[in-house]
Amino acid sequence: MSNFLAIANVTAALRQLIQHEAQADVSGADVTMLRPHQSEASGEKPRINIYLYQVTPNAAWRNSDLPTRRPDGQVARQPRAAIDLHYLLTFYGDESQLEPQRLLGSAVRTLHAKPVITRELIRATIPSFPFLANSNLADAIELVKFTPLPLSLEELSKLWSVFLQTPYTLSLGYQGMVVFIDGEETPHPALPVRERMIYVKTFRQPLIEEVVPQAGPGHRITSGGILLVKGKQLKGEVTRLRIGASNVTPPPHDINETEIAAVLPPTIRSGVNGVQVVHEFLMGKPASPHAGVESNVAAFVLSPTIIKKSDGSYDVSISGSTTASDGTISAEVTVKISPSVGLGQRTALLLNEFNVSASRPRSYSFSNRPLHLTSGLTETDTIKFNIASVAPGEYLVRVRVDGGESPLDADPDPNNPRFVAPRVKIG
Numbered sequence: 001m002s003n004f005l006a007i008a009n010v011t012a013a014l015r016q017l018i019q020h021e022a023q024a025d026v027s028g029a030d031v032t033m034l035r036p037h038q039s040e041a042s043g044e045k046p047r048i049n050i051y052l053y054q055v056t057p058n059a060a061w062r063n064s065d066l067p068t069r070r071p072d073g074q075v076a077r078q079p080r081a082a083i084d085l086h087y088l089l090t091f092y093g094d095e096s097q098l099e100p101q102r103l104l105g106s107a108v109r110t111l112h113a114k115p116v117i118t119r120e121l122i123r124a125t126i127p128s129f130p131f132l133a134n135s136n137l138a139d140a141i142e143l144v145k146f147t148p149l150p151l152s153l154e155e156l157s158k159l160w161s162v163f164l165q166t167p168y169t170l171s172l173g174y175q176g177m178v179v180f181i182d183g184e185e186t187p188h189p190a191l192p193v194r195e196r197m198i199y200v201k202t203f204r205q206p207l208i209e210e211v212v213p214q215a216g217p218g219h220r221i222t223s224g225g226i227l228l229v230k231g232k233q234l235k236g237e238v239t240r241l242r243i244g245a246s247n248v249t250p251p252p253h254d255i256n257e258t259e260i261a262a263v264l265p266p267t268i269r270s271g272v273n274g275v276q277v278v279h280e281f282l283m284g285k286p287a288s289p290h291a292g293v294e295s296n297v298a299a300f301v302l303s304p305t306i307i308k309k310s311d312g313s314y315d316v317s318i319s320g321s322t323t324a325s326d327g328t329i330s331a332e333v334t335v336k337i338s339p340s341v342g343l344g345q346r347t348a349l350l351l352n353e354f355n356v357s358a359s360r361p362r363s364y365s366f367s368n369r370p371l372h373l374t375s376g377l378t379e380t381d382t383i384k385f386n387i388a389s390v391a392p393g394e395y396l397v398r399v400r401v402d403g404g405e406s407p408l409d410a411d412p413d414p415n416n417p418r419f420v421a422p423r424v425k426i427g
Contacts, residue, residue: 012128051088118143307336346368354393393427396421
């Protein structure tokens, strides 16, 4: 760690490093730490001036201490700034004796041979500068290393233009990196980690190719029925199905790589629904499911079913029948279905004449507006339809909810392929 005196300590140590060699190479040479100024021409004493002209964040370390605070604002670790120091070395002396150039050569040689500010040099510098007595740069993790800056003529021109009314003097740029300045906040350390648990999981995303009823082709997907999800890579450590807003966990024996069988929960609404395979990973101690990967979303249509009464007949009733002058019937048909319909769902009653001798059996369709419930209800299993201008007779009954139609019972006689129920007699 190093405190706010680190920058000044680096500059002072750099002066000490260069001064010893410069005085040995050029008699009477000195090293100063001033702003560059105009030379006194031939009367100028041989001198090297060190000037810190720019400080920039260190690209490699600038984000190494993030985050330093917990969500509640407490300091989790001591903040630390990482910076690079940019120095301009200017050389003065008698030009006729080439003293500036001799000093330049001495500085380049010294910084190339000893580019690192050692801990011993840092400690040796402090006695000459009493204001650095509390510096702890010598205890820093990283030592500061100097490298020359290849400043172009344009860059030098811009740099020297900052020093107003100061003519250019032979100069050279050096960069010192990296200097750490630690904050003084006292961190609140967390408890040590007793056991590290690192997991490497192979990415295997499940893919749903088809969603069908387990009963096979020709059957509808109905509430309480078994849904068959087909695809690839469907089996995971923990495999669940997300059906609508419900999560279903099929038993392990109903899950394999290409197929999953699951009983539809009663909370699923009739109409178009989505199904998704969700893989969770077992992690932790004790192992518990964690979020993993999810498949694509596949759509299926859940068909409503007309409820049967205790005597085996379907719960379809007709009331309030009136006969028009043309003999047609108007009435109210009440049907109980499963699953219940909710607010905003569209329903329709489909009637097909059950008359095997008729060449052109009649058919009717009566739609309801989107369902609006009263008394605070959010769903109902009883739907009422107002029918009008229906010819008297016996009709097969179907209910459509958001595109899903209730199934019809077929005649068990294989030689007589026709639908036989549910039926309602009108008139």
